[in-house]
Amino acid sequence: MSTKQITFYTAAWSPHAERVRFALDEAGAKYTVHEFGLEFNKGPKPEWYYQINPLGKIPALTYGGPAVPPDQPSPESAKLFESLPLLEFIAEIYPEADLLPTDPILRTKARTFIQLYQNYFHDLLKDVFFLGKPADPILQAIETLQQALPPTGFAVSQFSIADIAVAPSFMRMMLFLKSELGAYSEEGGQKMREALASEKFARFRRYIQDLHERPSIKKNWDEAFQIGLWKNVPAFQRKATAPT
Amino acid sequence: MSTKQITFYTAAWSPHAERVRFALDEAGAKYTVHEFGLEFNKGPKPEWYYQINPLGKIPALTYGGPAVPPDQPSPESAKLFESLPLLEFIAEIYPEADLLPTDPILRTKARTFIQLYQNYFHDLLKDVFFLGKPADPILQAIETLQQALPPTGFAVSQFSIADIAVAPSFMRMMLFLKSELGAYSEEGGQKMREALASEKFARFRRYIQDLHERPSIKKNWDEAFQIGLWKNVPAFQRKATAPT
């Protein structure tokens, strides 16, 4: 179990950053949080932040070095960023949290589930919810991911970084649909809600429910807060003329 | 060192599949190859291939089980796919090949280099060389990756899966530019060639040269063959009206 200092740079709107929070909490890590607001997404970042990530993106961690204020990073800490490598890092420095199986085949299957999410689903969340593009591709992608799930349990049966990688986006998607939030058309929303309530997607719904019941996720997930965050974002409003 | 059977499903045009070949050869693995042609990319795959990857994509490996003809996969082998998880898998089952550092911070930096490639560079290769889109974004992406390199050596100094992940696309890009192959405009090609020959990109050029000198890469890289493969692909012809 790692005892070095960890400072976590995050923002509540970011599904990528939330992956890292879930993993840290799953591992029982002690860490300092520096939270950015929605304005972080627009324009230049505070000058000091480029010492942590030269690309100015969240999430990021500093690891080791002295305890310092988050906005005065020490040159002695390691500066680590990009959410997927951070999940692997947390699994490695907290082996007792068992966030990846030990068997090489199961480890590969966990990582492949993440890649399927990245390659098939990830860009579509933006397409549908921010750009108002049609719903069919995202339903297709969910079917692909559903087929990669075992009959019960998590992506590789035991809970792993595979589930942590997909949870923040899947949970947002379900919440946005339920709350009629997003740029998709009225017909598009109805189509997605009906499909995801149908027998065809029963396994996917069960998976989402299992994610919600995981303590590290339950503790951090705040629906009212997410709705408040998104409901006034201009890009997130229904586009009346959008295709279905 | 693993002694289980490995069958590798690949195609010479695919940079993703070539990653896996470089890693297998770097590890000194014994494996059977099943090579698909350019036609694999169009339309349905042979029926038997869906037993290996239900998504019908390459690269894939079968691992373990009895020795069988590649087109008659055994139910007893593990079926593994997606190139990045396969690189991690090869690093794990051949620890003596040292394809990832043992230090968690360096492992994270190797994986972050791969993510920077995936997030900033990868889609642009298609944009520029197949769709004839402007050259500026790809030069920007190369600058981002160049800045992530240490002053000398490979992505995390020692050779690792980070270098293997980026080598097939970087080498193709340089070859395509040198050979005037691709859908980019004449001005776009000139701009990319001049920029990449300039002092600004000296570190990147040195990195590409180091990749070419790595024995596992040198052994597999055949410029004349790649040119022959691409020069008659319709999508790969210069689009006269493309923007620069």
Ligand SMILES: [Ca+2]
């Ligand atoms: Ca993409």
